[in-house]
Amino acid sequence: MxxxxxxxxxxxxxxxxxxxxxxxxxxxxxxxxxxxxxxxxxxxxxxxxxxxxxxxxxxxxxxxxxxxxxxxxxxxxxxxxxxxxxxxxxxxxxxxxxxxxxxxxxxxxxxxxxxxxxxxxxxxxxxxxxxxxxxxxxRTNRSKFSDNQLSPASESAIEAATSANGVRATWINSRNDRVTLAHLIGLADRAQFEDRAFRKELSSWVNPDRASEPDGLPAKSIGFDSPWNYVAPLLIRTFDLGPGKSRIDEALIQSSAAIMVLSTGFDKPIDWVRTGDALAAALLTAESQGVNASYLNQVCEVEDTRFRLAKIGTVQGYPQLVLRLGYGIPVAPxxxxxxxxxxxxxxxxx
The missing domain is CATH 3.40.109.30 (putative nitroreductase (tm1586), domain 2)
Known part of the structure; x- marks a missing residue:
């Protein structure tokens, strides 16, 4: 049969x-x-x-x-x-x-x-x-980006796309601000992976094969190459991968051509939906400009690091997500x- x-x-x-x-x-x-x-x-x-x-x-x-x-x-x-x-x-x-x-x-x-x-x-x-x-x-491109910088035209177009939806976009440009952001992301990584409940939740959404399930994250898309992709859910659930994850993410911050924080003046469901509007506009604008993007949102998922993120540079209001932008290798959907x-x-x- x-x-x-x-x-x-x-x-x-x-x-x-x-x-x-x-x-x-x-x-x-x-x-x-x-x-x-x-x-x-x-x-x-x-x-x-x-x-x-x-x-x-x-x-x-x-x-x-x-x-x-x-x-x-x-x-x-x-x-x-x-x-x-x-x-x-x-x-x-x-x-x-x-x-x-x-x-x-x-x-x-x-x-x-x-x-x-x-x-x-x-x-x-x-x-x-x-x-x-x-x-x-x-695509969500989690690869390391090249050293090529975004053109002023691309930056302006992406920023305009977010602001048109009533959401504030802040570029994290200075070296000191990037170092601070990388530190906060590392803290968030470690805090999350120390939590067994978080590891269990994440592992339940990780799949060994890209096309075998209709949802969740293919293991290869988050760095588990063959043959490790087949045991990725077990590894995530069992071991505290926070220190290694924080090192990887801190390096991604440094390799990104641009880092953008999206924030809102209030923190209610309507603000979150508008953030989604702005995110979608930014991602599609970036794609139309040939710019790749992915997220470093763990810093917004941990209460302490989210509070501290709001004090970086000219970030205002409630940070909702962090976008990294640049030029990476092609990735599958x-x-x-x-x-x-x-x-x-x-x-x-x-």
Whole structure:
């Protein structure tokens, strides 16, 4: 009997040429959601659900995919949902749809992140086509970056993308500030890996093979090359890898062409969703400029180091995440859950 295997990287193989022009709106919305699910998320948890309600899409936080240890307030969960929201909006505008967004439209339902109205479609496309084209090529690149510096034009474009979404972007440029940031990231690494509950949580989201599971982090993407990738979950769960991880991350700070901290004036779910908007805009802008990116967010996941990060340089407000930017080697995408597993169709939408 032949056993059929599923390749969970196939979700990245989506082409604008396949847009169902002659189909009804439901099929068109489902096609747009193929881009939304390519948004980034912490540990690649993909903590979102999409409910199609006629010409609207409700983005709902999936509480079954929380990270109680590393993200106890669901801050990064909402950031991830905000990124998916931006990807959906970008795709819809690229295909000429009018888009209207209501964030947290119902006070009694905190999991209803946003309702996106997909309006009339015209032949004239709106939005920024270069961001749409970057969705399918964007990767989280954890490799060591080259010595090449970002051009002033690239830095300006990335910063403008974040500020357009109401989030403050701060560049960590001075040597002293980078040394301080590297120290804080090292402290956060060690604090997290000393915690058995954290190691257990992280290990549960690490997979030996890149395409064998629809979610989580492929071991190779976080530095476990063959044959160690097959025992990576066991190693993470059993041993305190914090000292080694801190050395690696401190070196990544020094090799990065640019470091950006995204922060907000307040620290509520709406601020986290807006951070996700800004993150998505920054990542797609960077990709359109040929710039790679990854995260060093552990410093924002530990209360003490997050507090101290807010005092570095000109960082203001509540730090939400840290982006490292530069030029690395090409990397493969991470898997995605099939669209059918994250979408619900209300009866009145069919």
């Amino acid at each position: 032949e056993v059929l295997t599923v390749n969970y990287l196939d979700c990245w193989d989506v082409s604008a040429n396949d847009f169902p022009t002659g189909c009804d709106k439901l099929e068109q919305i489902k096609f747009l959601l193929r881009y939304a699910i390519l948004a980034p998320s912490n540990h690649n948890t993909q903590p979102w659900l999409f409910e199609v309600r006629g010409g609207e899409v409700a983005i709902i936080a999936d509480r079954t995919r929380t990270l109680p240890v590393s993200d106890p307030d669901d801050r990064e969960l909402f950031i991830s949902c905000g990124a998916a929201l931006f990807f959906l909006e970008t795709a819809a505008r690229a295909f000429g749809f009018d888009v209207s967004i209501r964030r947290f439209p119902q006070q009694h339902d905190p999991d209803l992140v946003a309702v996106v109205e997909i309006g009339k479609r015209s032949t004239k496309r709106s939005g920024r086509p270069e961001l749409f084209e970057a969705i399918t090529s964007r 991470t898997p995605r859950r099939p669209l059918d597993s994250v979408i619900r169709i209300r009866a009145d939408a069919a």
